[in-house]
Amino acid sequence: MAGNFVSTTNPCRMCRPLGACLAFRGIEDSMVLLHGSQGCSTYMRRYISSHFREPVDIASSSLSEKSAVYGGAESLKRGVKNVVDRYSPRVLGIATTCLTETIGDDVELIIGELLRDEPALREVEIIPVSTPSYSGGHYNGFHDSCVALISRLAQGGPRGDGVNLFPGFLSPADIRHLKDVMDGFGLSAVIIPDISETLDGGIVDSYRRIPAGGTPLEAVRRTGTAAFSLEFSAATPGRQSAALLLKESFSVPAERLPAPIGISYSDRFFQAVSRRAGRPVPEHFARQRERLLDAMVDAHKYLSGKRAAVYGDPDFVLGLSSFLADVGVVPAVIASGGGGREFISELELACAHLEDPPEILTYTDFGEIARAAAASGVDLLVGTSKGNHIARELQVPLMRAGFPIHDRIGGQRMLHVGYAGAMALLDLLTNTIIAGAQDELGYGYSYM
Amino acid sequence: MPSSEKKIEKHRQLRDSIIDSYPAKVGKRRSRHLVVKGEGDEQVEANAKTIPGIITTRGCAFAGCKGVVLGPIKDAVNLVHGPVGCSYYSWLTRRNFARPGESGKNYLQYCVTTDMQEGDIVFGGEKKLMQAIREVKEALDPEAIIVSATCPVGLIGDDIASVAREAEAELGVKVFSANCEGYKGVSQSVGHHIACNALMENVVGSEEPEETTPFDVNIFGEYNIGGDLWNITPLLEKIGYRVLSTYTGDASIHDLARAPRAKLNVLMCHRSINYAAQMFWDRYQLPWLKVNYVGVDETARSLREMARFFEDDGLMARTEEVIAEELERVRSQLDHYRGRLAGRRVMLFVGGSRAHHFQHLCEDLGMEVVLAGYEFAHRDDYEGRQVLSGMSRSSLSKVVQDISYELESGFEPAFSEEELGRKGAALEGSLLDYEGMNAHMKEGALIVDDLNHHETEVLVRELRPDVFCSGIKDKYVVEKMGVPSRQLHSYDYSGPYTGFEGALTFARDMEMAVYTPTTRFMAPPWKKEAPDGDA
Ligand code: SF4
Ligand code: SF4
Numbered sequence: 001m002a003g004n005f006v007s008t009t010n011p012c013r014m015c016r017p018l019g020a021c022l023a024f025r026g027i028e029d030s031m032v033l034l035h036g037s038q039g040c041s042t043y044m045r046r047y048i049s050s051h052f053r054e055p056v057d058i059a060s061s062s063l064s065e066k067s068a069v070y071g072g073a074e075s076l077k078r079g080v081k082n083v084v085d086r087y088s089p090r091v092l093g094i095a096t097t098c099l100t101e102t103i104g105d106d107v108e109l110i111i112g113e114l115l116r117d118e119p120a121l122r123e124v125e126i127i128p129v130s131t132p133s134y135s136g137g138h139y140n141g142f143h144d145s146c147v148a149l150i151s152r153l154a155q156g157g158p159r160g161d162g163v164n165l166f167p168g169f170l171s172p173a174d175i176r177h178l179k180d181v182m183d184g185f186g187l188s189a190v191i192i193p194d195i196s197e198t199l200d201g202g203i204v205d206s207y208r209r210i211p212a213g214g215t216p217l218e219a220v221r222r223t224g225t226a227a228f229s230l231e232f233s234a235a236t237p238g239r240q241s242a243a244l245l246l247k248e249s250f251s252v253p254a255e256r257l258p259a260p261i262g263i264s265y266s267d268r269f270f271q272a273v274s275r276r277a278g279r280p281v282p283e284h285f286a287r288q289r290e291r292l293l294d295a296m297v298d299a300h301k302y303l304s305g306k307r308a309a310v311y312g313d314p315d316f317v318l319g320l321s322s323f324l325a326d327v328g329v330v331p332a333v334i335a336s337g338g339g340g341r342e343f344i345s346e347l348e349l350a351c352a353h354l355e356d357p358p359e360i361l362t363y364t365d366f367g368e369i370a371r372a373a374a375a376s377g378v379d380l381l382v383g384t385s386k387g388n389h390i391a392r393e394l395q396v397p398l399m400r401a402g403f404p405i406h407d408r409i410g411g412q413r414m415l416h417v418g419y420a421g422a423m424a425l426l427d428l429l430t431n432t433i434i435a436g437a438q439d440e441l442g443y444g445y446s447y448m
Numbered sequence: 449m450p451s452s453e454k455k456i457e458k459h460r461q462l463r464d465s466i467i468d469s470y471p472a473k474v475g476k477r478r479s480r481h482l483v484v485k486g487e488g489d490e491q492v493e494a495n496a497k498t499i500p501g502i503i504t505t506r507g508c509a510f511a512g513c514k515g516v517v518l519g520p521i522k523d524a525v526n527l528v529h530g531p532v533g534c535s536y537y538s539w540l541t542r543r544n545f546a547r548p549g550e551s552g553k554n555y556l557q558y559c560v561t562t563d564m565q566e567g568d569i570v571f572g573g574e575k576k577l578m579q580a581i582r583e584v585k586e587a588l589d590p591e592a593i594i595v596s597a598t599c600p601v602g603l604i605g606d607d608i609a610s611v612a613r614e615a616e617a618e619l620g621v622k623v624f625s626a627n628c629e630g631y632k633g634v635s636q637s638v639g640h641h642i643a644c645n646a647l648m649e650n651v652v653g654s655e656e657p658e659e660t661t662p663f664d665v666n667i668f669g670e671y672n673i674g675g676d677l678w679n680i681t682p683l684l685e686k687i688g689y690r691v692l693s694t695y696t697g698d699a700s701i702h703d704l705a706r707a708p709r710a711k712l713n714v715l716m717c718h719r720s721i722n723y724a725a726q727m728f729w730d731r732y733q734l735p736w737l738k739v740n741y742v743g744v745d746e747t748a749r750s751l752r753e754m755a756r757f758f759e760d761d762g763l764m765a766r767t768e769e770v771i772a773e774e775l776e777r778v779r780s781q782l783d784h785y786r787g788r789l790a791g792r793r794v795m796l797f798v799g800g801s802r803a804h805h806f807q808h809l810c811e812d813l814g815m816e817v818v819l820a821g822y823e824f825a826h827r828d829d830y831e832g833r834q835v836l837s838g839m840s841r842s843s844l845s846k847v848v849q850d851i852s853y854e855l856e857s858g859f860e861p862a863f864s865e866e867e868l869g870r871k872g873a874a875l876e877g878s879l880l881d882y883e884g885m886n887a888h889m890k891e892g893a894l895i896v897d898d899l900n901h902h903e904t905e906v907l908v909r910e911l912r913p914d915v916f917c918s919g920i921k922d923k924y925v926v927e928k929m930g931v932p933s934r935q936l937h938s939y940d941y942s943g944p945y946t947g948f949e950g951a952l953t954f955a956r957d958m959e960m961a962v963y964t965p966t967t968r969f970m971a972p973p974w975k976k977e978a979p980d981g982d983a
Contacts, residue, residue, distance in 0.1 A: 007580035008532065008563035009587070015533025037599055038498055039508020039630040043537035045921050050541075055925040057901060062500045065847060068603060068631040075500045082501030085471060086902055098531045099599040099631060102569055133531040134600070135566045203970070207905065207929045367587075389557050 010366035012311055012386070013337025014404075015133035018044045019141025020095035021058050022169060024127075026193020027149065028214035031089040033059040035076050035107060036097030037068075050406040052172075052199045057209070059083045063099060072100055073110045080114060084124055087209055090217050091125045093145060101132035125217065127152050137338050139313040142169045143233070143240035146192060150242045153217070154224040156250040162222060163189040163277070164229035164252065166242050168259060168315050169403070172200035173415040181418060184282040185273055190219040190226070192242070200412045224250035228276050230269075232259040235314040235343040258346060260417045261319025261425070262326040263292060269418075288419035295423055299430040300328055306433060309333035309373040311366075311383040312402035314343045319416065320382055320401060321358070322350040323425055330354060332376045335361040335369045366390060380433060397436040399429055452486065455892030459484045463894065466906055474499060481898055486891035492830040494822065494897045497634045503901040505797075505823050505921045508630030509847075510534055512639025512824075514596040515542060516720055518626065518646070520671050520696045521704070522546035523553040523591040525584050528561040529577050529608055530598025534630065535561035543938050545675045546698045555590055564600065573606050581615040581623060592622040592651075592701045602629040622701070624650035632847045635824035635898075637719065637800065641848045644723035647695075647704060648731075648851060652724075655705035657692060663758060664692045664710040668725055668736065669717030669801070672697025674943025679950045680741050683774070687751065687766045695721055708732040711862045712757055714739045714750070718882050719800025719822075719829050723850075729880065731853035733861035735868060737875070738882045741946040743808030744775070744782065753878060757871050774948040782812070785955035790814030792914040792962055795907070797899045797922065798936040800825040804885035806917065806936060809945070813955055818911055820889060821896035823919075830895065832884035901925065915961050930970065932961035 017034055021044055024032040034041045041060035048056045061079035063072045076094070083092065094107055107128040115122055129148040131141040146166055167178060175196035182189035197213025204212075223229070223246055231243035233256050238244050243254035255276070260269035266289075270281050307330045310320050314336045321331040331354075334347055339362025351358050359372055370390045373381065378394070381387045384402045391398035405411030415421045463482045467475045480493035498504045507515070514526055515538040528535035539559035548554040562580045564573050577595065584593050593615070595608050608625040616623040626646040628639045657664075665684065670677050677697040684691055692710045693703035708728065713736040715725055725736040737757060739750035748771045755767040792815045796803045803820040810817055827835050855861070863871070872879040886895060896903065904922055908929055916926045916933045923933040934940050934957060945954045 005580075005583050005587075006562070006576050007527070007560055007583045009558060009560050010539070011532050011536050011559060011561065011563065013532060014536050015531060018533065033501065037508050037630040038504060038506060039511055039599075039636075040533065041503075042505065042507045042921070043511070043534065046541070046919070047537055049920050049924060053924060055928060056921070057503050059501050059503055060498075062498045062504075063631050064497060064634070065631050068599070068629075079500030082474070082499060086502070097599070098533075098564075098569075099603070102600045102603045132566070133533050134564050134569050137532070201928070203928060203930065207909075207925070209901075209905070 005367070008365045010386070010389070011337060012335065012365050012369065013137035013139070013313075014047065016131040016136050016138060016141035016144070017095040017097055017133065018047065019138035019143070019169065020093060020129050020131050020145045021048065021056070022138070022195065023142045023145035023149075023193050024091070024093035025056070025198050026195040026214050027091050027220065028216045029089055029210055030091035030093060030214065031057065031059060031083055031087050031210065032093040032095060033061065033079055033083055034095050034097055035061045035072060035079075035105065036063055036099040038062040040097045047404060051404040052412045054199055054201060054211075054412070057087075068099060068103065071103055072105050073113075076105070076107070076110050077114045080111070080121065080126065081118065084121060089124060089210060091127065093148075094126060094128045095131045095141065095145070096129070097131070098133050101130070101134070125153065139169060139236075139315065139338055140240065143236055143242070146242040147240060147245055149192065149220055150223060150245050153220045154246060154249065155221045157225040159227060160222070160225045161188070162226040163187045164223045164226045164243065164246065165189050165191045166229065166231035166233065167191060168232045168236070169313060170232070170259065170316075170417060171412055171414050172196045173413045174417045174421065177415055177418050177420060181273070181285065184284055185277055185279050187273070187277055190215060190223060192220060192223065224252065226252050228253040228255065230272060231256045233315060234258040234346045235318045235340075237340060237342055258322065259315050259319040260421075261316075262323025262422050263289070263296070263419065264326050264350070265319055265322050266418050266422060285419060288423070292419045292423050292426070295426055296327055299426055302430050302433050304328045305330065306379045307332040307376065309335065309369060309376070309378045309381050311335040311369055311381075311387060314338045314340070316402050318343065318346055318350065321347060323422060324382065325351060325354060326422070327426060327429070329429070330356070331358050332356075332378055333361065333369065333372045334358045335364050335372070337364065339363050370394075380436070382429070397432045399432045401425070452891035456484055456486045459892055459894050460487055462907070462910055466903055474502070481896060482903075483895045485886065485889045485893045485895060490831070490886055490895070492827060492886070492895055492897050494830060495634055495637060495824070495826045496898070498898065504898055505919060506635040506898065508636060509628045509632040509639035509642060510596060510598050510630045511538060512636030512720070513626050513628030513643040514538055514639070516636060516671065517640055517643035517696055518594050518596065520544035520546065520556070521592075521594070521699050521701055522556055523549065523551050524594050524701045525555045525558060525560055525588055525590040526594050526596060527580060527584055528596050528598060529573065529601055529606065530561065530564055531600065532561060532563045534598040535559050542671070543673050543941070544697055545672050545678070549700045551591055551700065553590060555588060558588070560584060569600055569604055572604055573601070574611050577606065577608065577611050578615060581611070582619065585619045585621055590621070592624070595623070595625040597625070597627050597629050599630045602627065602631075622650070637824040637826065638847055640720040641723050644721065644727065645848065645851055648724060648727050651701060651705050652728075653705065653708050653731075653856070655702055657706040657709050660709050661690045662711070663689045663763065665689050665754070666692055666707045666710045666713045667694045668713045668715045669721035670694055670697050671717075673937075674939040674945070676944040676946040676950065679944045679947035683747075683751070683770060683947055686770050687755070688763055689754070695724060708734060708859070710734060712737060712754070714754060716741065717799070717801040719825055722882075727851060727853055731856050732859055733855055733863070733868070735871075735880055737879055740805050740808065742802075742805035742950070744778065744812045744948055744951045746805070746808040747947050748775070753875060756874050757879065759871065759874070778948045778952055781952050782955065785952070785959055786814045788959050789955065789962065791816065793818045793911070795819040795911070795913045795916045796936070797821045797823070797896070797904070797918045799823055800829055802936050804829070804888065807885075807888060809951055809954055812951060813958065815958070817889070817893060818913060819894040819896060819907060820885060821899050822885075823898060825897065828882065828884060830884050830886050830897070832887065833882050905929070915958060932964055934958070934961055
């Protein structure tokens with residue numbers, strides 16, 4: 001689907017239900033079941049595990065050829081019963097797959113029947129999400145699930161002073177940092193979903209089938225009474241916005257921002273929190289910003305004028321592009337397997353000050369990215385592990401960021417957001433470029 | 449009670465407690481998949497449908513067909529007809545290595561898909577598929593294009609076989625297809641069968657080798673994961689064999705086409721490729737011999753059996769020389785590792801053949817296998833091929849057709865019936881047969897088919913193995929429980945593990961797992977009972 005081609009060569013996105021699996025993983029005591037053939041669950045489990053290096057349980061209704069023809073209602077009901085029996089979740093997400101979307105199974109209806117026959121299951125919040133992979137990608141599935149969670153669970157009530165934060169798909173380290181920021185402001189924030197512990201846990205005394213952590217069910221219910229919501233979804237269409245849904249349903253004021261990656265977007269984020277909460281930016285974070293400025297000055301001689309091709313999920317790539325522009329690297333090629341109007345217009349804003357406008361590729365694949373990067377003569381790539389082949393072909397370094405990173409360790413612990421995140425990215429970026437230059441030296445090692 | 453009986457009893461009790469923890473119906477079904485060696489009735493129910501909602505490690509027909517068997521063919525492009533995910537997730541994930549061959553072509557780095565969109569689902573995807581095939585031909589110019597179907601394709605009724613035929617006529621490149629929709633069958637296993645059929649019908653026998661040698665062999669069921677094949681081929685070549693083709697690690701489509709002219713098929717993974725082996729036997733009277741190049745003793749045994757098949761004195765002598773040389777090379781290091789690993793206990797849950805293959809290697813190192821099981825095997829992989837005659841053709845036959853071939857007319861088999869009879873006798877029944885995994889297992893060991901998450905957890909907790917060998921989906925669960933785990937699908941990005949050299953690599957990795965320094969730090973000092981004393 002890239003360029004003039006109808007086929008996709010080396011895709012730059014994963015399928016929609018995978019995003020649902022990630023999002024539900026950030027809800028406390030939850031499980032997810034994919035309604036479809038078991039292959040989809042198996043593939044997604046292995047993929048998510050390869051990045052996070054954590055156990056990832058995803059159930060399946062394991063449809064067979066018979067149910068593929070006559071519908072999967074019976075398999076789905078049995079699947080739900082067995083998962084609840086084995087895992088005792090409080091929340092159970094049910095995401096559809098290409099197969100069950102093609103058959104046209106009505107999951108709401110099937111679950112309705114099941115709850116009638118098995119009243120005990122009503123203890124569990126069962127949340128269906130429609131995630132056909134033949135439209136959209138994993139990032140859509142992630143947002144779909146947040147919207148489904150809110151539309152099912154959020155309740156109204158007298159306005160409190162809580163804050164809702166919808167971060168989108170960031171790393172567990174990012175979520176931990178965002179918590180620190182909100183704590184620093186003295187705000188009581190609910191982060192939905194919160195994968196900070198569930199996808200980056202430690203070794204503990206006793207193994208738990210559903211890992212500890214995640215947004216508590218009660219906290220999700222309370223989102224309707226919050227003072228305001230923030231959502232990092234500037235590159236996402238409004239219909240996929242949980243914050244907007246809360247605004248419509250319960251009049252919770254909503255502000256949609258780009259993910260706070262790089263100094264410009266972090267400024268917008270800290271500014272927004274400070275303004276809405278009526279509290280100054282805590283000293284601790286102001287100091288981080290000072291140090292970041294210092295580091296940017298130090299690094300500039302290595303970065304200035306370098307050209308990068310950057311790719312990944314729309315919201316994440318928007319942030320990375322802005323970060324690159326902040327530090328003097330030209331995001332010459334900006335690419336995503338998704339895209340859309342919001343993505344493009346935000347990028348144009350972010351890059352308005354650049355002399356040569358970037359080439360923006362939406363709904364693209366690595367075949368296309370490779371061509372564009374070669375034509376534009378980039379100095380490095382920034383994005384997931386999946387660009388490693390292009391990097392080798394072009395003989396430029398690849399700075400790994402995003403999902404999936406499966407050929408390096410620590411993708412789940414990478415910090416991107418806030419001033420601290422910008423600092424971490426800056427060091428990584430600069431060192432990647434220095435290492436590349438050192439490797440190319442014809443005369444041995446040198447200070448650079 | 450002798451110790452083996454005690455162990456049998458203990459493991460029976462453990463098994464029964466797992467079964468009792470299930471709802472009655474599920475428990476009854478699972479009880480037929482958990483067996484204790486030595487308890488009498490060791491029939492293992494295998495290849496049964498997975499229970500919805502019970503988390504399994506199994507994949508789908510597409511994974512078995514495209515992912516396992518067809519994917520490694522290096523100079524063909526695998527074009528996946530379906531939505532984006534299935535293709536993405538099978539992109540290089542199996543670590544099949546390949547070097548470009550004569551044609552200089554290697555497409556394993558590519559993941560090409562029709563990336564079906566809503567419109568294709570509603571109005572059909574045949575036109576898009578046709579166009580995608582043209583694009584592949586134009587952009588990549590491979591030696592063949594293989595179209596695999598994913599779940600939605602069968603439902604919307606796209607006729608991929610006729611699109612492939614049309615494309616082949618139009619483009620002048622070999623194009624064929626496999627209807628391996630993921631919902632078919634109960635696991636990836638049915639996909640292996642579909643792939644074998646596709647190769648037999650479209651590729652095998654369509655080309656002739658430039659020349660033949662008296663010792664031409666094909667290596668079947670070896671996918672060159674982590675470079676396994678590249679430890680085997682040099683050994684065989686040193687002895688005097690020529691490897692005509694490999695099914696399908698590092699394979700060229702042309703070599704696969706020329707394979708019928710070999711004299712012997714040696715079979716590594718019985719599960720995935722036995723269909724093709726059987727069809728080669730029927731169609732070309734080309735016999736197969738089950739070998740195992742995992743483990744030092746097993747590699748030596750396999751090489752000796754091959755030599756015995758060829759009844760050639762020179763070959764036998766070379767075989768002994770090479771074995772002696774190799775053993776000499778690895779002996780001292782092997783002794784070192786044996787000293788470090790002897791008595792350690794392992795669980796092996798992997799694949800459809802590896803749980804058997806790796807038992808030998810573990811035993812070479814003095815380790816004890818307390819549990820072994822397969823993810824997607826059939827009864828014959830456990831109990832041996834003699835069960836096949838007694839088994840009714842299960843519902844599988846509706847999913848995938850068994851092609852039965854007659855001896856191809858005009859084809860001159862390499863050996864006469866009489867010669868083959870003599871060779872079979874010399875090999876004492878191992879030609880054209882596989883005795884299965886169970887025969888090899890020790891009394892009291894557990895045999896578990898399609899081990900699920902819940903059972904993994906209970907068994908690891910109760911039996912506390914020193915290493916748990918499985919795949920990525922189990923690895924992190926087990927490690928959270930404080931037991932080291934090695935992946936035997938991807939080799940944890942290590943390997944190769946075959947042959948004499950590979951045994952050392954495996955031994956090193958096992959040692960690494962058992963002696964990880966992290967274990968020393970599990971309990972923080974403030975949680976240890978007595979204070980350290982140096983305060
Ligand atoms: S089960 Fe179907 S949809 Fe899922 S991965 Fe396999 S072929 Fe694709
Ligand atoms: S069938 Fe659809 S949901 Fe399943 S793996 Fe493929 S693209 Fe994803």
